Amino acid sequence: QVENLKGAIAPDQWDNCDLRVVRNTRRILQLLDHQGTKATFFVLGWIAERCPSLVSEISAGGHEIASHGYGHELVYKQTPKAFQSDISRSKAILESITGRQVFGYRAPSFSITPETPWALDILRDLGFLYDSSVFPTSFHDRYGFDGSSRFPFRFGNGLIEMPLSTVKVGKANVPVAGGGYFRLYPYSVFRHCCKSLNRDGKSVVFYLHPWELDPEQPRVSIPFTYRFRHYVNLKRTEERLRRLLADFTFVPLHEMVSRYFSAVVDGEHRVADRAERGGGC
Template sequence: MQNSLYTDHNPGAPARFALSVDVEDYFQVWAFSSVIDRARWEDFPLRVEASTRRALDLIEESRARATFFVLGWIAERAPGLVREIAARGHEIASHGWDHRKVFDQSPAQFREDVAKTKRLLEDLAGVAVAGYRAPGFSIDARAPWAYEALAAAGYLYSSSAHPVAHDHYGDPRGPREPFRPLTGRALVEAPVATAEIFGRRVSCAGGGWFRAMPYAASRALLRRAAASAGGPVVFYFHPWEIDPDQPRIAGASLKARLRHYLNLDRMEGRLRRLLADFQWVRIDDALGLAPSRAAA
């Protein structure tokens, strides 16, 4: 059952823009999964530490705060990065262990994945982990058990819904505002940002959409989303998107290469403008949760 949390929201009130970063490296993205097996990940140079620290610096230059959804695989190999993110005042949240889509796991595998990742992040950062984001926004009708598993593992919210039409994810009829997916349970789903244009729903949440669009169009869509938002306007990006010198992956399809490499050289400049044009907070703060201030 989908119960809106913000039925009394005043559209004229100031919007809360929530910034998020999906901490994964260039070789772990879904677009390259057909040519890079997980067993080969160790063969690739890890660049995520430097690119994430660059993202941290950019965010803090604007005095913003963000939520960092970290892969367990990354946290295991770069524990100092997790500690640094938390020490610099940002939210540590889970992106699952190894970027495996939810519906590609059994319920038992998913329960182990989210519990294992949560334990590691909490041990490293010394804070409670409240949030989860599914790789590839992959909580949908193919995994109806996922929210129960998250609630049982102790997560307070998910930001795994991208309610648009897309060839790999999304439900264009799904809620655009935060809702409770489980009757009688406190777990919240906070979808990433969308806007309505001429009766059609479009994404303004970040990622490849943000790199492909002129910046002025993205800014206008975010303002439109905020004007009608029944909750925080959630935006995301990846550290590899501000790493234009990353190694190029051989063998990937033209479509995958276009999606991944488009406008990487312009992304940092666009982020600077975005950070200057809106006031950004962590997702847990935007939802009024903020449990990660307390020790785990």
């Protein structure tokens, strides 16, 4: 379901491919468990249908299950009707497996942009509490929400946004959120950027895909730029992730939401309000 590979492996061929996501995800779970870290897993409905026991395993481990849509379709390539259908389907599948309400969403390839404001209302109307799709940068050809806030905020419709992390270099917002940036930058540079954000009192929204811990995955023929993005430093990802988890403390996104806003998602994934719960940050 990787966007860089779609030119070589069409969605109707996915079922013919080796499904490596289970062992790769379990490796991530092992690394998280070793550090006692809980995370948010943005799961595709397509994967959840084929691997429901994996979704149950993630949820039973105390991690948050959130939606990544159903078929990894870019938001700005869908109509509002198609997007609503895709997201509704994914949400229903995940909630059926876990027995818990799904409150978070991340668009495939961070494809909520200034051209897709309608998607925000659909997410709100479907009961999502927060989105984490906005990448406030202009560095990438496929995504970017340049000019957006770099830190958590509410859209006008009340939907909470947890943007992907960037650091300010001059006037530019340089991505440091994870994924290919985590594999490409020297670890010392990535760590420095995270510490810089922390010193300013800001949390880092970090992401990684299961396939990024799979250096033995089959190589497919794709254009050089996509090949570089996808395969660079795969052999180093696991060790870097191990170091990152040891160097920093991470929490699921719903806990970050509760720290920044009044809405709280409790251990049973019910929405409450701090005033009602008598709690605080």
